[in-house]
Amino acid sequence: MVAHILRLKLQLVANGLRRSAWQLVGLVVGAVYGLSVLAMLVIGMIALSVGDEDLRRSVPVLVGAVMVLAWWVVPLISFGVDSTLDPARFATFTVSRRSLLTGLALAGVIGVPGAMTAIASFSIGTVWWRDAPALLAGLVAAVVGLALAVVGSRATTTAALPIVGRRRVREAMAALAVLPLLLLGPLVGRFTSGVSVDADDLGPFSHLVAWTPFGAPWAIPGDVAAGDWGLAGGHALVALGSLAVVAVVWERALAYGLVHPAHSEASGKRRGLGWFDRLPPTPVGAVTARCLTYWARDPRYALAAAIVPVAPVVLWVLDRDGGALILAGPVAAFLLGWGISADVAYDGSAFWTHVIAPIRGTADRWGRVLAAGAIGLPTVVLFSVGFPLLTHRAAAVVPVLGASLGLLLTALGIASVVSAYVVYPVQQPGESPFQTRQGASTAALTSQLGGWFALLLASAPEVILAVVAVHTGSVALGLATLLVGVALGITFLLLGVRYGGRALERNGPVLLQRILAFT
Incomplete structure (x- = not known):
C-alpha cells in the first residue's frame, strides 16, 4: 500500500x-x-x-x-x-x-x-x-x-x-x-x-x-x-x-x-443589502455595489489588495536606502488598475446575470472601474505623496503622483478592453487562492502580455517625464507630468470603457460559454 x-x-x-x-x-x-x-x-x-x-x-x-x-x-x-x-x-x-x-x-x-x-x-x-x-x-x-x-x-x-x-x-x-x-x-x-552578521x-x-x-x-x-x-x-x-x-x-x-470528515459550513445570516443600499439604484450603481462587495468579501480580490501594502516593504528590503520607495505609488497603480482584467473570469457562472440583464456594456465597464477606482485612487494618492515625503524627496511628489494617476487610469481603461475579450480559468469561490486551475490557454497568457505591453506604451509619456523630472528636480517638468498623466489617463479610460463596453455586448454569451466550460 x-x-x-x-x-x-x-x-x-x-x-x-x-x-x-x-x-x-x-x-x-x-x-x-x-x-x-x-x-x-x-x-x-x-x-x-x-x-x-x-x-x-x-x-x-x-x-x-x-x-x-x-x-x-x-x-x-x-x-x-x-x-x-x-x-x-x-x-x-x-x-x-x-x-x-x-x-x-x-x-x-x-x-x-x-x-x-x-x-x-x-x-x-x-x-x-x-x-x-x-x-x-x-x-x-x-x-x-x-x-x-x-x-x-x-x-x-x-x-x-x-x-x-x-x-x-x-x-x-x-x-x-x-x-x-x-x-x-x-x-x-x-x-x-554582503550583509554582515555578528556571531555575538x-x-x-x-x-x-x-x-x-x-x-x-x-x-x-x-x-x-x-x-x-x-x-x-x-x-x-x-x-x-x-x-x-x-x-x-x-x-x-x-x-x-x-x-469525521470536514464539511462546508453554512453561511451566516446577514442583514441589509450592504453597498446596494448605499449606491444609486441604477445599472452602474448595481454593478459597482456588487464589485465593491466582492472586493470586501471575496478572498481572491482581498488577496490581490493585500499585496499592495506589501509592495513598499519589498521595495524597502531591496533598497534599504529608501530610494526605491518612491516607486510604491506606480506599483500600486498597476496592481489595482490591472486587477479588473480578471473581473469577468472571477464572476464565474454568475456572469449570466450580466449577460441576461438589460444593461449596456458601458454600464458594466463603468461599474467595475468605479469599484476598483474607489479603492485604487486613495491608495495611489497616499503612496505617491506619502513615500516621497517619508524619504525626504518632496520634489518628487508631483511627478510621481502624475505618473501614478496616469498609470492607474490607463490600466483601468485597457483592462476594461482585455476582460471583454478573454477569460481564463481562475480559482472558484472557496478554493485556495494559491491553487492552480487547469486549462490555462495560450490566449490567456497572450492577452496578459499584450495588455501589459499596451499599458507600457500608453503610459510611456508620463513615466518618461516623471523619470526626468525626478532626476533633474524640475518643478515645471513635474507639473507637466501631472497634467499629461491625468489627461492621457482620462482619455485612455474613456476610450477603454467605451470600446470595452461594445466588445462585451458582442462577446458576452461567448465569454459565458467559456466560463461554464472551465467549471
Whole structure:
C-alpha cells in the first residue's frame, strides 16, 4: 500500500506536467525561483563550512528552524493545494493507518518542494564536513530534520483541518500569508549579498531556538564538533521526542478525520443589502455595489489588495536606502488598475446575470472601474505623496503622483478592453487562492502580455517625464507630468470603457460559454 501511494503521487506529479504547456512554463518559472533560493542557501552553507566556528553553530540552527517552521505553517495557509492532505479522500478505503501514515509521509518528499528541502537539509547537515563525527551526526540530523518537517506538516494540517476547513479561516490565513511569501526571496538575496552578521548577535537566539523542535536537530553536529556530548544528547532527545509527538498527533488526527470528515459550513445570516443600499439604484450603481462587495468579501480580490501594502516593504528590503520607495505609488497603480482584467473570469457562472440583464456594456465597464477606482485612487494618492515625503524627496511628489494617476487610469481603461475579450480559468469561490486551475490557454497568457505591453506604451509619456523630472528636480517638468498623466489617463479610460463596453455586448454569451466550460 505504501508503494501504491507513492506511485499515485508520482502519477499526480506527471499528470500535472501534461495538463498544459503554460502550466509547465509556470512550474518551470516557480522551480527557477525556488532553485535560486536553494542555490543561495547551498552556497551560503559551503562558505559557512570554512568560516567562523561560532557562526557555524548558530546559522545552521536558525536556517534549519525556519525551514521546518515553514513546512508546518505554509500548508495551513495554502490549504487546498495538495489534495493528499485531506483525510476525507481516504475515508472509504480499508487502508491501515500505519500504511497510510508511512505512504503520506514519504509522498511529502516527492515533488519540487520535498526535493529542495531534502537538498537543503543535507547541505545544512554537511557544514561540519571537516570533522568526521560531526559530519556523521549532521547526516543523521538532516534525516531527522527532514522527517520533522514533513511529518510535522502533515500533523499540523490534519489536526487543524476542522478549523482550517472553514472558508473564512482559510481566506484570512491566505491573506496573511502574502507578506512572508513575498519577502522570502528578497530577504534571502539581501542576506547573501554582503550583509554582515555578528556571531555575538546570533548566538543567544540560536541557543534558544536549538531547544525547540524546529532547531534541535540542526544543533547536534555543532555540539558533537565541540565535544559537548551532553548537550548533543539533550538536543537529540528534543528532536526525536518532538518527532514522536508529532507522529502521534498526526496518527490521532488522521484517525479522527477518517471517521469525521470536514464539511462546508453554512453561511451566516446577514442583514441589509450592504453597498446596494448605499449606491444609486441604477445599472452602474448595481454593478459597482456588487464589485465593491466582492472586493470586501471575496478572498481572491482581498488577496490581490493585500499585496499592495506589501509592495513598499519589498521595495524597502531591496533598497534599504529608501530610494526605491518612491516607486510604491506606480506599483500600486498597476496592481489595482490591472486587477479588473480578471473581473469577468472571477464572476464565474454568475456572469449570466450580466449577460441576461438589460444593461449596456458601458454600464458594466463603468461599474467595475468605479469599484476598483474607489479603492485604487486613495491608495495611489497616499503612496505617491506619502513615500516621497517619508524619504525626504518632496520634489518628487508631483511627478510621481502624475505618473501614478496616469498609470492607474490607463490600466483601468485597457483592462476594461482585455476582460471583454478573454477569460481564463481562475480559482472558484472557496478554493485556495494559491491553487492552480487547469486549462490555462495560450490566449490567456497572450492577452496578459499584450495588455501589459499596451499599458507600457500608453503610459510611456508620463513615466518618461516623471523619470526626468525626478532626476533633474524640475518643478515645471513635474507639473507637466501631472497634467499629461491625468489627461492621457482620462482619455485612455474613456476610450477603454467605451470600446470595452461594445466588445462585451458582442462577446458576452461567448465569454459565458467559456466560463461554464472551465467549471
